[in-house]
Amino acid sequence: MTNTPSFRRRFGRQLETIAASKSFSRMADHWTEQLRCPTCHRTGTAALSQEDDDDIPTADSIPDGFEVITTSYGIDFICSSCRIRVEP
């Protein structure tokens, strides 16, 4: 049992890492996406966030000229003028 102290040290450090990652993951993810309409070339920046227990992200900020639509697998942005999906 000569390696027990070193095992405890390693195990303790692992627990600290898990605790740190858990407290971090409680925060919602926030990010932005550049939107560009392929037809009229309008551009904008949308702000999105997603909580850990949400399946799909939420649009916090939608740029002028764009709209957000919810699909079965997430959200998409469409150009208000052209009514087509923009490429993120």
Ligand SMILES: [Zn+2]
């Ligand atoms: Zn457009």
